Amino acid sequence: MPLDARIHEVPDDLLAAIDYCYEQGWTDGLPVVPPTIERVHAMLASEGRPPEAVIATHPATALELSVHAAAVNAVMAGCVPQYFPVLLAAFEAMDKPGFNFHGSTASTGGSAPLLIVSGAYGDDIGMNADVDLFGPGNRANATIGRAVRLILRNVFQMVPGISDKSTQGNPGKYSFCIAERRRGNPWPLLCETQGYPRGVSSVSVFAAGGFCNVENHGGNTPEQVLGSVADAMANYACITLGQSVVILSPEHMRIVAGAGWSREDAQAFLFTQAKRSVEGMKGIGKYRDGDYEQQHGANAHRLVEPGYVHRGLAPDDILITLGGGDAGGHSCFIPSWSRGRSSILQHKPIGVCVDCK
Amino acid sequence: MLCTEPFEVTARNIARVLGLPGYPFLMVQHPIGSCTVTELKARAQVAYEQAVPILLQT
Amino acid sequence: MQLYDPTASGPRCSLSRAAPLTGLDGKTMGILENGKLNAKEMLHEVALLFEERHGCKVRAVYSKSNASAPAPAETLAKAAQEVDFLITGLGD
Numbered sequence: 001m002p003l004d005a006r007i008h009e010v011p012d013d014l015l016a017a018i019d020y021c022y023e024q025g026w027t028d029g030l031p032v033v034p035p036t037i038e039r040v041h042a043m044l045a046s047e048g049r050p051p052e053a054v055i056a057t058h059p060a061t062a063l064e065l066s067v068h069a070a071a072v073n074a075v076m077a078g079c080v081p082q083y084f085p086v087l088l089a090a091f092e093a094m095d096k097p098g099f100n101f102h103g104s105t106a107s108t109g110g111s112a113p114l115l116i117v118s119g120a121y122g123d124d125i126g127m128n129a130d131v132d133l134f135g136p137g138n139r140a141n142a143t144i145g146r147a148v149r150l151i152l153r154n155v156f157q158m159v160p161g162i163s164d165k166s167t168q169g170n171p172g173k174y175s176f177c178i179a180e181r182r183r184g185n186p187w188p189l190l191c192e193t194q195g196y197p198r199g200v201s202s203v204s205v206f207a208a209g210g211f212c213n214v215e216n217h218g219g220n221t222p223e224q225v226l227g228s229v230a231d232a233m234a235n236y237a238c239i240t241l242g243q244s245v246v247i248l249s250p251e252h253m254r255i256v257a258g259a260g261w262s263r264e265d266a267q268a269f270l271f272t273q274a275k276r277s278v279e280g281m282k283g284i285g286k287y288r289d290g291d292y293e294q295q296h297g298a299n300a301h302r303l304v305e306p307g308y309v310h311r312g313l314a315p316d317d318i319l320i321t322l323g324g325g326d327a328g329g330h331s332c333f334i335p336s337w338s339r340g341r342s343s344i345l346q347h348k349p350i351g352v353c354v355d356c357k
Numbered sequence: 358m359l360c361t362e363p364f365e366v367t368a369r370n371i372a373r374v375l376g377l378p379g380y381p382f383l384m385v386q387h388p389i390g391s392c393t394v395t396e397l398k399a400r401a402q403v404a405y406e407q408a409v410p411i412l413l414q415t
Numbered sequence: 416m417q418l419y420d421p422t423a424s425g426p427r428c429s430l431s432r433a434a435p436l437t438g439l440d441g442k443t444m445g446i447l448e449n450g451k452l453n454a455k456e457m458l459h460e461v462a463l464l465f466e467e468r469h470g471c472k473v474r475a476v477y478s479k480s481n482a483s484a485p486a487p488a489e490t491l492a493k494a495a496q497e498v499d500f501l502i503t504g505l506g507d
Contacts, residue, residue: 006419007418008419021418026422035421037418062375063374069421072421097484100483154421161366162366342483360504375430383461391452394456402464405465408465412436414435
């Protein structure tokens, strides 16, 4: 164990131990599984790196997440050892500078890390990619996401009101973890588009600023279905140069992909449609010359329309894939917390190292 | 270092973690982003009055 | 039963404050702004008061490309070399 691994002696009573964890301020408001030595060691046994290996470092405070600390918090969240590689890969991804670990966890903007597991690993550990995708009930989805929050709180001290200054918060701060649906997915999986070798699964982390259900039961063309998604993306509350995540329901995907649209077709349509006029942006006080120049300047994407502010800088700022239950014309749009490029989606392979030096 | 009042606890926490407990900040009214020039000037005056003894450590 | 502590260890860093200035008249200032709305304007107003009352001069304006990431170490090193004191800000 790491030399600084501290141990608390508590009465041999499970309910008293749960209360002890509350008293220490270690929880997210819900009861945690007391991190006994046996459970933590079982979690560590699933990982090849030594317990003192550092997974992530907070850029502002230099606080470090060790494999050991991750295991303690994973036990508290209710994870089983098979989930641990996903959690570690997620924090490795969050540790990449492009994610902006500090800003995305401290901001008034209420960001919560959204984890999207892509590939067979999610199915192997029983993750949910189907009905009630973002809802409760699945141990893997719930506890992996929860472990992220417990680590942010306990290890990185992102405590609400002190270092987490989120104005409204975000329900995803409890847990925000899904699997990309493989069954019936007509498009390449994210782990494939991310360039990983065949058979390697990935976890993507996205600083998510909220969740918007996009309902459309009457539209039966790609333009109608995606038009409603684009409108959600362009709402004045959300429109920025930031990235987007769009999860299409199977009903909506059948309409879009069924008409022969590729992922790239859908991204291009959403990008061209999710826009607001400059006058409109000025009218609500959200127009900035610098943002417009960044989008329309020398490196402008060919689909950018003069006189308009689009959501994102280019179509590939929009991650779009399949998820959710078979029934229901309900897709969803998740905006990036970042109003520009200060946090970009990052990803890592699960359980393997593909670029080890 | 100028800090608006709702972020005082955040700033002091980071200072503590970085090994500088008690680091003196310039505390001004929140917010800044939506202030008029007149409001910014008023906040600047408050900040200036706190800054002088901090810089001179008097 | 024995429980592992899930929290981080104590502070890893130990920093110290710069030495106090012997006076303010004629000193050089730097501004480090974070790109947020009115950040540059706010810090310039503070600098203006030092200009008017002590004859200080703004020698350099540094900008962070990412408002919520720490300033690059090279920016801070440069500022330490170039100015007597730096005015900066956090919060939103």
